[in-house]
Amino acid sequence: MTEVAALFTPTEAAGIALPNRIVMAPMTRRMAPDGIVGQNVADYYVRRASAAVGLIVTEGIWIDHPSASNARDVPHIYGEAALAAWARVVDQVHATGAKIAAQLWHVGSLASDSTSDSRPERILSPSGFYREGVTVGEPMTQAEIDAVIDAYASGVVNAKAAGFDAVEFHGAHGYLIDQFLWARTNLRRDAYGGDLRARTRFAAEIIAECRRRVGPDFPLILRISQFKYEAYDYKHAESPAELTGLVEPLVDAGVSIFHCSQRRFWEPEFADSDRNLAGWVKAIGGKPTITVGSVGLSTDSISTNYLEAGTPAAPSPLTQLLRMLDRGDFDLVAVGRALLQDWEWARKIRDNRIDELRAYTAEAVATYY
Numbered sequence: 001m002t003e004v005a006a007l008f009t010p011t012e013a014a015g016i017a018l019p020n021r022i023v024m025a026p027m028t029r030r031m032a033p034d035g036i037v038g039q040n041v042a043d044y045y046v047r048r049a050s051a052a053v054g055l056i057v058t059e060g061i062w063i064d065h066p067s068a069s070n071a072r073d074v075p076h077i078y079g080e081a082a083l084a085a086w087a088r089v090v091d092q093v094h095a096t097g098a099k100i101a102a103q104l105w106h107v108g109s110l111a112s113d114s115t116s117d118s119r120p121e122r123i124l125s126p127s128g129f130y131r132e133g134v135t136v137g138e139p140m141t142q143a144e145i146d147a148v149i150d151a152y153a154s155g156v157v158n159a160k161a162a163g164f165d166a167v168e169f170h171g172a173h174g175y176l177i178d179q180f181l182w183a184r185t186n187l188r189r190d191a192y193g194g195d196l197r198a199r200t201r202f203a204a205e206i207i208a209e210c211r212r213r214v215g216p217d218f219p220l221i222l223r224i225s226q227f228k229y230e231a232y233d234y235k236h237a238e239s240p241a242e243l244t245g246l247v248e249p250l251v252d253a254g255v256s257i258f259h260c261s262q263r264r265f266w267e268p269e270f271a272d273s274d275r276n277l278a279g280w281v282k283a284i285g286g287k288p289t290i291t292v293g294s295v296g297l298s299t300d301s302i303s304t305n306y307l308e309a310g311t312p313a314a315p316s317p318l319t320q321l322l323r324m325l326d327r328g329d330f331d332l333v334a335v336g337r338a339l340l341q342d343w344e345w346a347r348k349i350r351d352n353r354i355d356e357l358r359a360y361t362a363e364a365v366a367t368y369y
Contacts, residue, residue, distance in 0.1 A: 004318065006325055008052065008350050013288040013331050014219040014256035016165055019097050020054040021325070022346045025292050025336035026103040026168065026223070028059045028074065031368055035062065035069075035076035042089040044368060048339055049098035052346035055332065056093055057221075057259075060105030060170050065151040067120040070111035077104060077155040083162050090163040101166035101221060102159040104152060108176030109185070112136040124148070125179055126192065126202070131230040132184040139188060148176070149206050156210040160218055167218075169206065172225035172261045177203045181236055181246065182228065196236055197245035204253040211254030220254060221290075225261035226277060232263065232302060239270060240280055247285040255287060259334065262293035263300040266320050279329035292334035295321060296345065297360055301337055305362050313337065315357035318349070340364045 008020040024045070031041055045056050062069040064078035076082040086102070093100040109125035123137045124144060130136045140148075156167045171177035179185040180202040186193050192201050203222070210220055224246070226235040237243035247258070260278035262269075269277045278291035294300045297313040304313045321333065338345045341360040348356050 003322060004349055004352075006322060007318075007333065011054075011331070014166075014221075015217055016055070016099055016219055018054040018099055018332075020052065020346075021332050022053050023055045023057060023290055023292075023332050023334040024048050024053045024339055025334040026057045026059050026170070027336055027340055029368060030071060030073040032073055032075035034072060035074065035079070036082045037075050037085045037089055039088075040368065041075070042092045045089060045100065046092050046096060047343045047369070048346070049093045049096040049100075051344045052350050053335075053339070054098055055165075056098060056100040057168055057334070058100065058102050060103050061155070063104050063106055063148075063151040063155040065106065065148055067111065067122055067124040067148075068106040068151065070107055070113065070119055072118045074105075077102060077158050083158055086159075086164075087162045094163070099165040101168050101219075102155075102162075102164045103168040103170055103223070104155045104159070105170045106148060106152075106176040108179045109136050110175060124176065126186040126188055129179075129185045129187075131174075145192070145202065145205075149202075149209050152206045153209045153213050156218075156220070157213055160214055165219070166221055166256070167210070168221035168223055168259060169203075170223050171203055172223045172259075174228040174230055177206070178225070178228070181224075182234070183236070184231070184234070195245065196242060197249060200246055200249045204249045207250060207253035207255055216254075219256040221257040221259055222250060222255045223259040223261060224277075224281075226269070227261075227263055229302070229306075240284065243269075243280055244284050247281055251285045251287060255285075257288045257290060257332075258282075258285065259290040259292065260330070262291075263302055265291045265293035265295055275329060276324070279324065282328075282330060288331040289329075290332040290334050291321075291324070291330040292336065294337075295333055295335045296338040296349070296357075304337070304360060305365070309362055312359040312361050314359045315354070337364070340367075343369065
């Protein structure tokens with residue numbers, strides 16, 4: 001109990017007063033027919049919020065742009081019915097004492113994976129690539145870039161109106177924002193391409209426009225990663241100096257919190273230091289960070305869900321996590337698969353019910369409880 005107390009004390013991050021430091025990581029669940037969430041979605045989030053999760057980050061939510069989505073059962077952040085439904089979810093989460101952030105999403109060229117009638121007519125990407133060397137269309141025009149930025153900003157305004165405490169932008173794992181950051185998919189020769197600092201322009205313009213529309217105080221979270229599902233070992237930045245070129249323009253644009261995704265949170269991001277990605281981003285940018293990546297489990301998600309599908313990920317001690325938190329490497333801790341498998345995970349950790357923790361198996365993805 002004493003060892004984990006730091007995870008469960010009230011805290012504040014970017015103006016969000018939280019009951020503790022535990023965050024539910026965003027995980028796509030595809031339980032919103034025609035993009036509108038129901039009571040089952042509210043129950044799913046409330047169950048975890050009532051069991052000692054301080055901040056819920058929703059699954060990715062489509063912004064209002066015809067190229068954003070490739071699935072009809074992923075929720076929307078536009079339309080009267082969708083926004084009213086989200087307002088009901090927000091109210092129920094707030095009743096538990098927890099906070100909730102909406103994650104806004106545009107999949108970019110990954111929409112080309114869809115074989116359904118929801119596949120966009122025009123696939124958007126920085127330079128026309130799905131991944132390195134695989135072409136799916138033409139590079140985005142300036143008019144298309146402007147329209148996507150506007151759609152993100154409208155989504156933030158809608159989320160704030162629905163009562164969300166913050167908005168997170170999915171800028172990781174090879175989706176559209178990350179495709180602009182990634183040297184292998186952004187080969188543009190205009191102002192949106194070039195070195196890493198230049199490749200942040202698209203993300204920075206999204207953040208700046210959203211900040212302009214909702215004011216200086218509404219929290220804007222950006223989820224970033226070095227790795228991609230198409231390139232597990234890729235790094236945008238190979239050194240802290242290179243990472244500065246990513247972080248500084250985004251801080252200047254108005255990012256409140258960085259959500260730093262790794263396959264394994266405990267791995268050092270660069271040589272000669274045991275800081276992870278969240279630790280380095282906080283040190284460089286001075287903003288609060290969320291760490292995420294196999295927290296509470298022995299094996300990373302790529303291994304359990306893809307490379308070695310069917311292999312359980314056993315519960316894992318939090319000793320190193322707590323040491324890193326104690327020295328201030330990051331401010332919040334996001335938990336994904338462990339909470340997917342066991343909605344009581346945080347409460348069990350808090351109450352020292354370690355023997356009740358369950359191993360994660362990929363079958364949990366098919367459940368919704």
